[in-house]
Amino acid sequence: MSKRWEVRLIGTGGQGIVTASIILAVAALREGNNVVQSQNYGPEVRGGYSTAYVIASESSILYPKIDLPNVLLVMTSTDYEKYLHEIDEDGILIMNGEQGSEPLPDNVYFIPITNIAHDELERPITANIVCVGAVVGLTDMVSEAAALAAVEEHVPAKAVKINRRAFILGVRAAREALAKREASATS
Numbered sequence: 001m002s003k004r005w006e007v008r009l010i011g012t013g014g015q016g017i018v019t020a021s022i023i024l025a026v027a028a029l030r031e032g033n034n035v036v037q038s039q040n041y042g043p044e045v046r047g048g049y050s051t052a053y054v055i056a057s058e059s060s061i062l063y064p065k066i067d068l069p070n071v072l073l074v075m076t077s078t079d080y081e082k083y084l085h086e087i088d089e090d091g092i093l094i095m096n097g098e099q100g101s102e103p104l105p106d107n108v109y110f111i112p113i114t115n116i117a118h119d120e121l122e123r124p125i126t127a128n129i130v131c132v133g134a135v136v137g138l139t140d141m142v143s144e145a146a147a148l149a150a151v152e153e154h155v156p157a158k159a160v161k162i163n164r165r166a167f168i169l170g171v172r173a174a175r176e177a178l179a180k181r182e183a184s185a186t187s
Helices: 017-030 080-086 113-120 124-139 144-154 157-186
Strands: 005-012 034-041 049-057 071-074 092-096 108-111
Touching (some): 005 017, 005 124, 071 080, 080 108, 092 124, 108 124, 113 124, 113 157
Parallel strands (some): 005 071, 071 092
């Protein structure tokens, strides 16, 4: 990692967004980076808003707040246009869901995070780990090995196998979205 990564994850309480941010932060720490992780959420235990933040950089982090992230992942909406002004000009926006038929800006990716967790894994609770895989697969912010080790460290021992699979499917979905984008750019 040679750049400063500023990641914002938006979801609702109970989706595991905070855990996903902690896993990304731990993976960045494993790779020798300076890291800040924080979260903001409503008073509800489940169903209220939840936002988590990760800043990872090889250099010192003197300002621990994210104004315009270079990675924004949104679990709760499919209206990507309202989030475009909330990312850095070189940033990427990852939306949970299926892409419609309209062409997207180059920096917007739809990843069916919830569908992967629900339909392929039959464990909706793993959506946050699919998120981690999607971020890693689209950005290479941290290595897959460091992220997977952090996943295994932060899930219950009995759930390591299913969460490992969730991470791998998230990476795969992200890489497929990248390949699809590259194929449409060359045609």
